[in-house]
Amino acid sequence: MRILVDMDEVMADAIARFIEWYERDFGIKYKEEQLMGTKLAYVVPEQHRQTVLAYPHQPGFFKDLPVIDGAREVLEQLNNRHEIYIASAAMEFKHSLYDKYEWLDEHFPFIHWKRRILCGDKSVLKADVLIDDHDFNLSVFSGRPIMFTASHNIHFTNYERINHWKEALPMFDL
Amino acid sequence: MRILVDMDEVMADAIARFIEWYERDFGIKYKEEQLMGTKLAYVVPEQHRQTVLAYPHQPGFFKDLPVIDGAREVLEQLNNRHEIYIASAAMEFKHSLYDKYEWLDEHFPFIHWKRRILCGDKSVLKADVLIDDHDFNLSVFSGRPIMFTASHNIHFTNYERINHWKEALPMFDL
Numbered sequence: 001m002r003i004l005v006d007m008d009e010v011m012a013d014a015i016a017r018f019i020e021w022y023e024r025d026f027g028i029k030y031k032e033e034q035l036m037g038t039k040l041a042y043v044v045p046e047q048h049r050q051t052v053l054a055y056p057h058q059p060g061f062f063k064d065l066p067v068i069d070g071a072r073e074v075l076e077q078l079n080n081r082h083e084i085y086i087a088s089a090a091m092e093f094k095h096s097l098y099d100k101y102e103w104l105d106e107h108f109p110f111i112h113w114k115r116r117i118l119c120g121d122k123s124v125l126k127a128d129v130l131i132d133d134h135d136f137n138l139s140v141f142s143g144r145p146i147m148f149t150a151s152h153n154i155h156f157t158n159y160e161r162i163n164h165w166k167e168a169l170p171m172f173d174l
Numbered sequence: 175m176r177i178l179v180d181m182d183e184v185m186a187d188a189i190a191r192f193i194e195w196y197e198r199d200f201g202i203k204y205k206e207e208q209l210m211g212t213k214l215a216y217v218v219p220e221q222h223r224q225t226v227l228a229y230p231h232q233p234g235f236f237k238d239l240p241v242i243d244g245a246r247e248v249l250e251q252l253n254n255r256h257e258i259y260i261a262s263a264a265m266e267f268k269h270s271l272y273d274k275y276e277w278l279d280e281h282f283p284f285i286h287w288k289r290r291i292l293c294g295d296k297s298v299l300k301a302d303v304l305i306d307d308h309d310f311n312l313s314v315f316s317g318r319p320i321m322f323t324a325s326h327n328i329h330f331t332n333y334e335r336i337n338h339w340k341e342a343l344p345m346f347d348l
Contacts, residue, residue: 002298085298091287097271113265114295120288124176124259126300126316142300 001172003078004117004125004141006132007088007100009150011075011108012065014056015040021055022048035151056092062099067107070165076110077174086111087125089137090118129172131162146171175346177252178291178299178315180306181262181274183324185249185282186239188230189214195229196222209325230266236273241281244339251348253284260285261299263311264292305336320345 008014015032018040023029026048035043041052055061078084086104090096097118104111122130123140130141131148135156138145147159162168182188189206192214197203200222209217215226229235252258260278264270271292278285296304297314304315305322309330312319321333336342 004298091275091290091292094272094275094287097275097292098268101265101268101271112294113268116265117291117293117298118265118271119291119293120286124178124291124300126298 001129002083002085002127003129003131003172004085004087004122004127005075006130006134006137006148007086007090008062008065009068009133009152010131010148011068011071011086012062012103013068014062014065015151016066017061018052018055021061022052025051032151037152037155039152056096059095060099062093062096062103065103068165072107074165074168075108077169078172079110081174082172083115083127084111085115085117085127087117087119087122087130089120089122089134091120131168135159175303176257176259176301177303177305177346178259178261178296178301179249180304180308180311180322181260181264182236182239183242183307183326184305184322185242185245185260186236186277187242188236188239189325190240191235192226192229195235196226199225206325211326211329213326230270233269234273236267236270236277239277242339246281248339248342249282250284251343252346255348256346257289257301258285259289259291259301261291261293261296261304263294263296263308265294305342309333 019030022040030040041049044052075084088100090100122137127143129144129146131146132138133148133150133153138147138159145159147153147156147161149161149163193204196214204214215223218226249258262274264274296311301317303318303320304312305320306312307322307324307327312321312333319333321327321330321335323335323337
């Protein structure tokens, strides 16, 4: 089975970086519990919104992101049985491209370069499964869409879900 | 119609860079006519082969490549009628990622980031057409494969071909 796996909020904790940089710039530390059903840019004072939205366009934003709990162990096992491809809609953020590649080399060295995709819209990808945190990626995918739970997507009810990587093994015969 | 277009030897002249760097390093300037049916690495003295094969792994190799004749004008016209996606198997060369993005911004600014794909193997892409110079990309593609003629691929006889971009417009109703 060919399974596409998104990076941010599925393998890499980019929300942690938003919170970290916001605290650096404005001295206020949000907790992820304060971001349920939304994103940091829409919780902060309105005059800070554009600054927060610009963070992922800056060099270094995607460097050294924390790994989502369980991602490495579970994806290594899934990779032994299935064709795991990493598919990140990274083209919006040109400075992310190299950092994402290096991040995969460091934390997921078992994902061969042939199985890495940095793209724009995911409607162009052909696979059996897409595991992703965003409705706008899942809704255009032609295979079986699975929503990986993140703070911003808890209100979506129309997808099969993975809430934590430990749930994924039995879903794919492991 | 969704048409995927490869970059190297289809939009960007990477062979010119191989020839340029080889002359810089070894003082001998090959002509593209000497590379028919093969590649520079297999024409140079055997003790230089590994050096030449390593060129695309070095920073700067993909920067400021010349544009293949006609590519810009024809792709701009095709892009007005069809869904043009750029699909480059760039993951083998991590230093190419940013340079390829910047190169598209400079020479093909009408290709939105949503329509840019940097990948490993092209079997994972879903589209009607793939225009590419390499058999290993065309042979795994599930749609209509079209070989873009390059010096190294002249001996392949099993593909529909585009020899020059000016031939492409009537093939796609333009």
